[in-house]
Amino acid sequence: MPTTLALLGCSPETLLLVREAVGDARFTLTAWCEVDEYEPKLRELAPQGIAVDDWEQLGSGDLADVLIVAPPQAEPLEQRQQQLRQLALVEMPMLLVQPACEGIFALELDMIRSDTGCPLLAYSPGVHHPALHTLSELVAAGEKSPIGAVEQILFERSLRDRSRRNVLAHLARDAAILRSVAGRASNVSAAGASKDGASLGGLSVTMTCGRETLARWSVAIGDEQEGA
16 A cells, blocks of 8 residues: 655645655655645646645544645744644654754754654755765765865855745755765854845855865855756
8 A cells, every 4th residue: 555645735845745756656645735826736646635624634644644744835933833743742754844944943843753753754855866975975085086175065056036034945955965965064154135134145154064174055146047
């Protein structure tokens, strides 16, 4: 029997993940809640799936074996945090698409996971790209690398929407990518200018990673095509 999946919320990255999952015979999408404009696309992917009005039904275990939780799409975050707290307490296995919540609340979730044994897995889009394994080997090889010792990694993210919320969401995911290549960050500094506090288009972040490598992340204007 395939593993059944349900979806709480949706986003472009979450939709790609679901599309890959339902293309595999080992998984099937059975239900979703709070997906807004993504529902027509989900119905195309899973015609047998049902829309659920009450998100608490997703934690019953009757609709799905695993719940995929998309990043919250609007402020405030209290509602999503309450949902995650309650779902973890009833021991609903969850795959959390990052950034799923604020860091301080993630510590609370981890405490619940420790107490209940509820399976919680974080998913950062892009971290499993095969090219990252190759890049990680180049960095780890030091002077023995075919390109010599890597001193800096430059990561430029092109975005059309450079609102504070969108920039920070991409930074959270891209930091996971940089960590997979250069190791954990031991020091982080940031600089940028914002006239109204709503935009972070000039943000630049520097991380000193575990292999004594500088990783520099910055935002660029994505007029035609977004990417990294």
